[in-house]
Amino acid sequence: MGQTFCCVQVEQSTVAIKEWFGKYNEALDPGCHCLPWIFGQKIAGRLSLRVQQLDVRCETKTKDNVFVNVVASVQYHVLAGRAADAFYRLSNPSKQIQSYVFDVIRASVPKLNIDDVFEQKNDIAKAVEDELEKAMSAYGYKIVQTLIVDIEPDEHVKRAMNEINAAARLRLAAKEKAEAEKILQIKRAEGEAESKYLAGLGIARQRQAIVDGLRNSVLAFSENVPGTSAKDVMDMVLVTQYFDTMKEIGAASKATSVFIPHGPGAVRDVAAQIRDGLLQANNTIN
Incomplete structure (x- = not known):
């Protein structure tokens, strides 16, 4: 119409x-x-004149011989003042853009290892955009932006990369677990050492208290009973404690059999042994 x-x-x-x-x-x-x-x-x-988007999938090989599919997204539009060039000079702009993307990606990616491709995808996108801008501007097209939206290695390679990452994390976890166990063992040993030290200190104080009590008993008995020597009083006290001990062992409900040499001579030997032990402990404390 x-x-x-x-x-x-x-x-x-x-x-x-x-x-x-x-x-x-x-x-x-x-x-x-x-x-x-x-x-x-x-x-x-x-x-x-609207901005258009073209997704280009390109298969190529990295420096370490890994085949990858790189997906580039190209955003472009026709320049209003150069519509004649865009209409008459290119019969298929999409194919032209695709050819340039293939050329740049297949020239850039083979220089990089697979890990570097992921890290430097922005550099690859910038190289594609610069090349397209130089080529397509002569035909009346403006390249707005180029993005590398996806990098897809072979499925076996992805599985291997995941296994490498998992192994590294397991190794790190094992190292941290070993460090934790080491710290626990050190702390446990320090606790045992401190416990033994305190137990020894308690025994030493107990022996000191026994020695002090015996000394006070000997001095009090010597003052109240004239003519007795300190050795006599000490022998009497030790013999008394010896019999008290025998009484407690016999009265205990869960007492086991204890064989101790018993007799007048044995009592004197026990007294000598107790005296020597207490004196030795006193010397150790001092």
């Missing part, structure tokens, strides 16, 4: 390519335009 009344409508964000008897005349902006077709004017085609 528009062609019948020699009027055409160009939508927003679109340019129309006007030809006059088959020759390019001008690019029509959005709005209503009069094209008297009887004078050889017509619309040869339309171009969208």
Whole structure:
């Protein structure tokens, strides 16, 4: 109907390519335009000025011989002032962009190991964008941005990489566990040493108290009973304690059999042994 009344409508964000008897005349902006077709004017085609996106999947090999699929996302649009170049100079802009992406990725990725590809994907995207910008600007296209959106190694390689990572983490966990056990053993040994030290200190104090008590008993007995020597009093006290001990052993409900030499001579020997032990302990404390 528009062609019948020699009027055409160009939508927003679109340019129309006007030809006059088959020759390019001008690019029509959005709005209503009069094209008297009887004078050889017509619309040869339309171009969208909106930003378009092209996803390109490229298979290549890394420096360490790992095959990967690299997915690049290219965002581009037609320059309004160069719509004629975009319309007439390229028959298939998508294929052209795809060819440049293949060329740059297959030149960049084989220089890197698989781990470096993941780390330097932004550098790869920048290289693709720079190359596309130089190439496509001559055809009236503006490259807005290029992104490396995915890097897919072979499934076996991904499984191996995951196993390497898991093994490294297990090794780190084992190391931390061993360090924790080492700390526990050290603390346990320090606790046992402190416990034994305190137990020994308690025994030493107990023996000191026994010695002090015996000394006080000897002095008190010597003062109250004239003519007795300290040795006599000490022998009597030790013999008394010896019999008290025998009594306690016999009276205990869970007492086991204890064989001790018993007799007048044995009592004297026991007294001598007790005396020597207490004196030795006293010397050790001092």
